[in-house]
Amino acid sequence: MLLPTTQMNTIAERVKTFYESLGYSTEPRISMGKKIESNVVMPDEKCW
Numbered sequence: 001m002l003l004p005t006t007q008m009n010t011i012a013e014r015v016k017t018f019y020e021s022l023g024y025s026t027e028p029r030i031s032m033g034k035k036i037e038s039n040v041v042m043p044d045e046k047c048w
Helices: 005-021
Strands: none
Touching: none
C-alpha cells in the first residue's frame, strides 16, 4: 500500500522524533545511485 506523501512525511517525522528522544541526531548526507540495466532481471526473464 502506498501512502500519500504528506502521510509519509508525518510518519518519518514521528520516527525521527522517536530516535531523537533516544539521543540520536541527524547528519547531512547525500545518497546517490545508478541503475545498471544489465543487472536488472525482468520478471519474465529467468536468472539461472
